[in-house]
Amino acid sequence: MKRHSVLPGFGPTLGYTVFYLSLIVLIPLSALVFKSVGLSWGEFWSTVAAPRVAASYRLTFGAALLAAAINALFGVLTAWVLVRYRFPGKRVIDALVDLPFALPTAVAGITLASVYSGNGWLGRYLEPLGIKVAYTPLGILVAMIFIGLPFVVRTVQPVLEELESELEEAAACLGSNRWQTFRRVLFPTLLPPLLTGFALAFARAVGEYGSIIFIAGNMPMVSEITPLLIITNLEQYDYAGATAIASVMLGVSFILILAVNLLQRWSRRYAE
Amino acid sequence: MSIEIRSVSKQFGSFNALREVSLTVPSGELVALLGPSGSGKTTLLRIIAGLESPDRGSILFNGREATDRHVRERQVGFVFQHYALFRHMTVFENVAFGLRVKPRGSRPSKGEIREKVEGLLKLVQLESLAGRYPAQLSGGQRQRVALARALAVEPQVLLLDEPFGALDAKVRLELRRWLRRLHDEIHVTSVFVTHDQEEALEVADRVVVMNEGRIEQQGTPEEVYDRPSNPFVYNFLGNVNLFHGRVHAGAARIGEISIDLPEYRATENSPAVAYVRPYDIEISRIRQNPEEIEAEVRHIQGAGAVARLELERLDTSEPVEAELTRERHRELGLRQGEKVFIRPRNLRVFVEDYQI
Numbered sequence: 001m002k003r004h005s006v007l008p009g010f011g012p013t014l015g016y017t018v019f020y021l022s023l024i025v026l027i028p029l030s031a032l033v034f035k036s037v038g039l040s041w042g043e044f045w046s047t048v049a050a051p052r053v054a055a056s057y058r059l060t061f062g063a064a065l066l067a068a069a070i071n072a073l074f075g076v077l078t079a080w081v082l083v084r085y086r087f088p089g090k091r092v093i094d095a096l097v098d099l100p101f102a103l104p105t106a107v108a109g110i111t112l113a114s115v116y117s118g119n120g121w122l123g124r125y126l127e128p129l130g131i132k133v134a135y136t137p138l139g140i141l142v143a144m145i146f147i148g149l150p151f152v153v154r155t156v157q158p159v160l161e162e163l164e165s166e167l168e169e170a171a172a173c174l175g176s177n178r179w180q181t182f183r184r185v186l187f188p189t190l191l192p193p194l195l196t197g198f199a200l201a202f203a204r205a206v207g208e209y210g211s212i213i214f215i216a217g218n219m220p221m222v223s224e225i226t227p228l229l230i231i232t233n234l235e236q237y238d239y240a241g242a243t244a245i246a247s248v249m250l251g252v253s254f255i256l257i258l259a260v261n262l263l264q265r266w267s268r269r270y271a272e
Numbered sequence: 273m274s275i276e277i278r279s280v281s282k283q284f285g286s287f288n289a290l291r292e293v294s295l296t297v298p299s300g301e302l303v304a305l306l307g308p309s310g311s312g313k314t315t316l317l318r319i320i321a322g323l324e325s326p327d328r329g330s331i332l333f334n335g336r337e338a339t340d341r342h343v344r345e346r347q348v349g350f351v352f353q354h355y356a357l358f359r360h361m362t363v364f365e366n367v368a369f370g371l372r373v374k375p376r377g378s379r380p381s382k383g384e385i386r387e388k389v390e391g392l393l394k395l396v397q398l399e400s401l402a403g404r405y406p407a408q409l410s411g412g413q414r415q416r417v418a419l420a421r422a423l424a425v426e427p428q429v430l431l432l433d434e435p436f437g438a439l440d441a442k443v444r445l446e447l448r449r450w451l452r453r454l455h456d457e458i459h460v461t462s463v464f465v466t467h468d469q470e471e472a473l474e475v476a477d478r479v480v481v482m483n484e485g486r487i488e489q490q491g492t493p494e495e496v497y498d499r500p501s502n503p504f505v506y507n508f509l510g511n512v513n514l515f516h517g518r519v520h521a522g523a524a525r526i527g528e529i530s531i532d533l534p535e536y537r538a539t540e541n542s543p544a545v546a547y548v549r550p551y552d553i554e555i556s557r558i559r560q561n562p563e564e565i566e567a568e569v570r571h572i573q574g575a576g577a578v579a580r581l582e583l584e585r586l587d588t589s590e591p592v593e594a595e596l597t598r599e600r601h602r603e604l605g606l607r608q609g610e611k612v613f614i615r616p617r618n619l620r621v622f623v624e625d626y627q628i
Contacts, residue, residue: 169343170352170356170418171369172323172344173321174369174370174422176373189359189360268360270359270360271359
């Protein structure tokens with residue numbers, strides 16, 4: 001006799017999930033790969049390994065990792081402040097966190113570019129110090145931080161809210177000081193959601209196009225991101241080249257996100 | 273280490289959690305703080321631990337002022353109702369935590385920590401589970417880990433907040449006997465909070481009954497159970513029957529029964545309540561003396577060590593609970609609906625100036 005699971009509907013729900021993922025994710029992505037198959041290995045390699053393309057990979061992935069790391073740090077801090085303290089305007093700040101989600105990315109890019117340009121609100125003070133933000137790789141980083149801000153805050157916040165104060169009290173009774181309690185008790189509990197938030201912020205930063213092109217300056221070899229290079233190729237009707245670059249980007253992103261997810265699983269090995 | 277609490281008060285908003293509470297816990301004793309929820313027992317325990325600070329009053333450890341001493345420096349072991357184990361650490365690491373966070377100067381070496389933790393796990397009978405995570409343990413096992421963790425730092429005082437509250441009945445019973453044995457072995461001054469009177473009476477050397485932020489009575493389990501000092505304690509410790517009556521010029525009149533109360537000689541015709549434990553009610557078929565109350569048997573529950581009878585007074589229709597030994601029950605052979613005569617053996621009368 002067939003054994004029935006207590007949770008009904010495994011067959012239909014799994015079937016639907018696979019179908020849905022295929023329709024939304026797998027089919028478009030495989031079309032992408034198939035398109036680039038038109039190239040021979042030599043052509044493929046010379047496209048993706050061209051110095052200009054390689055430089056864009058380094059810039060995109062490097063800046064995205066750095067932006068995700070910065071967001072991880074300040075995201076935890078923001079979540080901490082929002083959960084732990086009461087202060088006037090807390091709800092407003094809580095709502096502000098989500099704004100980068102809602103704002104059209106082009107608007108964000110133009111705003112950032114004008115604020116950080118030589119005569120902008122912030123740029124005019126930074127430039128005399130020798131810090132140029134707009135139209136440099138630093139500008140790309142700023143834009144990536146901006147659009148990735150909500151992820152870590154929103155993944156860490158609920159976990160922090162659910163954390164029992166008894167854990168900290170127990171640690172204090174055992175002689176642990178505040179720093180030790182944070183490092184040994186709180187941080188390991190926050191690590192899994194932090195890694196999830198990091199992966200999301202990273203993925204978002206890698207794929208970001210709209211806001212970055214306005215602030216980046218888009219100089220080949222210096223401040224040109226991979227998505228822009230793909231668009232450039234498309235505009236020249238080089239579909240195969242565009243898809244080749246995109247396939248590599250897809251592959252690297254997938255491996256990095258997979259790695260973060262494995263790390264995330266390892267960090268909550270105790271829950272199994 | 274002895275603990276002295278001197279007229280401690282604590283308010284949360286407009287709620288008086290503790291009102292001028294004073295209590296002394298002698299060194300090496302196991303004391304139970306017993307009371308209903310909201311009686312202030314947990315607040316008192318948290319103030320002793322330093323997790324909460326009193327609005328007024330002071331705490332002394334071994335006669336030395338400790339009111340402003342930080343939790344970290346109080347050397348108290350605290351066991352929480354819901355264990356508060358670190359779930360990302362193994363059982364071993366949980367117990368080792370207090371040793372690992374010691375300042376470098378006083379921190380034991382790795383080998384010493386291992387030895388100490390293994391010893392403690394042996395004490396709480398969990399040696400084989402050292403590598404497990406808390407999520408893989410049962411409730412009773414988790415609470416024993418929490419206890420071992422608290423004992424690892426060699427606390428001067430062990431404080432337990434409803435330690436068995438989240439466990440099922442059988443494990444509770446086992447664990448509280450085990451706690452008593454453990455205390456007899458290590459003799460650390462311990463205070464535990466409970467709302468379960470049976471638990472307090474069975475485990476503690478001394479029971480402190482609390483209500484509405486005050487201590488109602490304290491004493492050995494026998495003292496508080498046999499000689500409750502007021503109606504609250506009577507009600508809270510075990511089943512009890514209430515008989516309403518009046519006190520006048522040094523005598524109480526409850527139904528047909530009259531009792532001499534010389535201490536109330538000056539009282540004039542005021543309402544009174546008499547308390548009788550169910551096992552202090554005598555039952556007979558025929559009237560043996562005029563001071564008996566007529567009642568009808570409503571329900572008999574004969575299973576167990578004692579037979580429980582639900583009776584109803586014929587004069588006031590008030591319910592009365594009685595407990596008979598098996599022998600007496602068999603001898604009487606009562607049936608439901610029968611008329612009987614009851615007589616309280618041990619009656620405590622309180623004149624009703626006291627509101628419950």
